[in-house]
Amino acid sequence: MYSQGLIGADSSTTESEEFLAAFQSRIDREEKIEPNDPMPEGYRRTLVRQIGQHAHSEIVGMLPEGNWIARAPTLRRKMALLAKVQDEGGHGLYLYSAAETLGVSREQMTEELLAGKAKYSSIFNYPTLTWADIGAIGWLVDGAAIMNQIPLCRCSFGPYARAMIRVCKEESFHQRQGYEIMMELAKGSEEQKEMAQDALNRWWWPSLMMFGPHDSDSQHGDQSMAWKIKRFSNDQLREKFINATVPQAKFIGLSVPDPDLQWNAEKQGYDHGEIDWSEFKAVVSGEGQMNRDRIRDRNKAHDDGAWVREAALAHAQKRANKQHIPQEAAE
């Protein structure tokens, strides 16, 4: 939902067919595209849109889990959650940096987010009601993120692909710690097991929505696949995720809240029920349970952090001044 100003004007009509064909040949040869290389305006716009949304998702994604840091049940859990939330902040920063190489500034992107004009993943507009939600987020949300992001390590745009390598390593730890929380709860008291099952019930369908609309409704999917920004379609990744996750739920004795879920030996994958797309559309268009709270809290965090930005700037200024000591002063 980026404003036209941020993504840039559509100048695709001025690009010659030879230019577009030469660019596509580079993509087909698996060459990485770097920021200063000539690229179609549509390619640049698609990347600014996707990387920007991805960066915002990481930053907003800190909020639902940050909500539980002070209430983590043990010191070990608190340390792991604190590290995870800090990692998400770091991911946002790599991604803003990758987007900046395409001609948008971090300040511009931040302004769009704070004004409630930028998109971020639908998943972060659901509330974290119990400690088990922290397990479910790590297991399912980071699990879905890994499924989506491993192929992005081979994205045709160099800075995005390189950022994803480190992000995926960290997401793997996040997924493990979430699954471990769920495993412990599932083998705990009756009440703990119920809490884990309730979290799975609430997070399962929103996690499937993370992969985006069906391929037939995906506006950008085909072009992004042709440009090798995306390597798998939304539905392909969603299927992979379901096939990997259902056995994990069974292993810890929890049941996936989908009555239509059934192993299909012919396709070697699960048949499953349909997502409630009206819920998805409502959440994406700002009507989710937590959309307003997330933007309010993000604005508060930004305002509260003003002194840190000012101090960092003053420090950088001081260092820069020191490095430019005039010759006579240095003697």
Ligand code: BYC
């Ligand atoms: N939520 O044509 P489509 C994380 C939008 S954070 C909201 O298929 P595309 C983590 C889509 O933007 C995980 N909007 O689009 C952090 C488009 O709208 P616009 C975030 C969605 O781009 C903290 C329209 O629907 N991961 O890992 O080809 C803690 C049509 O869709 C959603 C990424 O961002 C959605 N779920 O495919 C824990 C990964 N789905 O822009 C974990 C990178 C679709 O035309 N992004 N839309 O207004 C992608 O891979 C792709 O952008 C998507 C969508 C698969 C998400």
